[in-house]
Amino acid sequence: MAARQPERFSLDQAFYRDPDIYRRDIEEIFLKTWLYAGHQSEIPNVGDWFLFEFDEESVIIVRSKENEINALLNVCRHRGSRVCVESSGCSKRLTCRYHGWTYDLQGRLKAAAQMGEGFDKSDIGLKRINVGILDGMIYVNFAEEPAPFSLIQEGLAECLAPYDLANAKVAHRASYPILSNWKLALENYTECYHCAPAHPEYSRGHGLALPDSRTEELCRQVMSRAGVCGLSDKTVNHFYLEAPAFGADYAFDRYPLIHDHLTGSKDGQPLAPLLGSIREYDGGATDLQVGPVTFALLYCDHVVIYRFTPLTKDTADCDISWLVRGDAEEGKDYDKEKLTWLWDVTTHADKMIIERNQQGVNSRYYVPGPLSEMEDYTWKFLSWYLDLMQNERKEAAP
Ligand code: FES
Numbered sequence: 001m002a003a004r005q006p007e008r009f010s011l012d013q014a015f016y017r018d019p020d021i022y023r024r025d026i027e028e029i030f031l032k033t034w035l036y037a038g039h040q041s042e043i044p045n046v047g048d049w050f051l052f053e054f055d056e057e058s059v060i061i062v063r064s065k066e067n068e069i070n071a072l073l074n075v076c077r078h079r080g081s082r083v084c085v086e087s088s089g090c091s092k093r094l095t096c097r098y099h100g101w102t103y104d105l106q107g108r109l110k111a112a113a114q115m116g117e118g119f120d121k122s123d124i125g126l127k128r129i130n131v132g133i134l135d136g137m138i139y140v141n142f143a144e145e146p147a148p149f150s151l152i153q154e155g156l157a158e159c160l161a162p163y164d165l166a167n168a169k170v171a172h173r174a175s176y177p178i179l180s181n182w183k184l185a186l187e188n189y190t191e192c193y194h195c196a197p198a199h200p201e202y203s204r205g206h207g208l209a210l211p212d213s214r215t216e217e218l219c220r221q222v223m224s225r226a227g228v229c230g231l232s233d234k235t236v237n238h239f240y241l242e243a244p245a246f247g248a249d250y251a252f253d254r255y256p257l258i259h260d261h262l263t264g265s266k267d268g269q270p271l272a273p274l275l276g277s278i279r280e281y282d283g284g285a286t287d288l289q290v291g292p293v294t295f296a297l298l299y300c301d302h303v304v305i306y307r308f309t310p311l312t313k314d315t316a317d318c319d320i321s322w323l324v325r326g327d328a329e330e331g332k333d334y335d336k337e338k339l340t341w342l343w344d345v346t347t348h349a350d351k352m353i354i355e356r357n358q359q360g361v362n363s364r365y366y367v368p369g370p371l372s373e374m375e376d377y378t379w380k381f382l383s384w385y386l387d388l389m390q391n392e393r394k395e396a397a398p
């Protein structure tokens, strides 16, 4: 089916509905790539944890006594119960409430009653998956041999340095469940063909909906202010580059905001203290992508992180975190309503259009349709996806 898909068309209905294809999506993408779990500021103290969940998986992201961040699979090694059941908490040890098996913050089994002689606790512990920390952002990867996270850290080090995200904090985090297959949510996020009709609020300050939004002049204006703002050349010279292939380890692209907007706010005016070492607004915003399903928008005074994950084959989660300077105080330095307004209103609109998209795709009369010039990156996503499915098929063939 992947081989039969025409170039630059939306996918055949089965890719959005078939349970076997969905299982393959989970195995080939979500269990093999780097996924954003959260920010280290959400677990500042030893024993703090939160859950990262998608499909049928649940991972405990916990800060250990050694001050390391661990990702432990939330499956008890006795008879498999979930160990942590709230969405977050703080505990010295992790105790399964079914029969009381107790693990330390590294996942090692520390107590299990009446298991008889010969039972060796050191043989058994919560399974751990890989963790990578990018400037405070916690990524996890289920693969036994994941792509090295150091490539992402090294590749983005200079670009991210001015924002000092390791010392930022999550001002707000929200989940927007969408009644659609995860791919329709991602297709929507990767194009701005819909921005002008669907997002009047976004289109006021962000020119991606307009064909002339990246004129050399506008780009030069932002670049010329970069030094003053504490952004190095390297952090802004991606303007003229082609968007990278989808599926690259990361992508980083700073572009000009329009109509004198300084940041992603209702009126274009500042929302929070400038991040890190940035000294002035440069009039730009950055699109950052790490792995296939995590995106971020970096403004001078806040960052918005987006992550798309499947909950079932027919439902997806769009998880959004708003980050500000770590020392910024709510009510004094920023107003949470104002900070979250733009991407809340935009995501509600996206949720609605994506759900209508799924409803139409479900019809027996749906056929794949041609993509526009403004859907290049969506096609890059889809062709990456189709290649992945075909490679897998070839590898699986005898
Ligand atoms: S399943 Fe966890 S203690 Fe029994």
Ligand SMILES: [Fe+2]
Pocket (backbone or CB within 6 Å): 188, 189, 194, 195, 198, 199, 346, 350
């Ligand atoms: Fe949108």
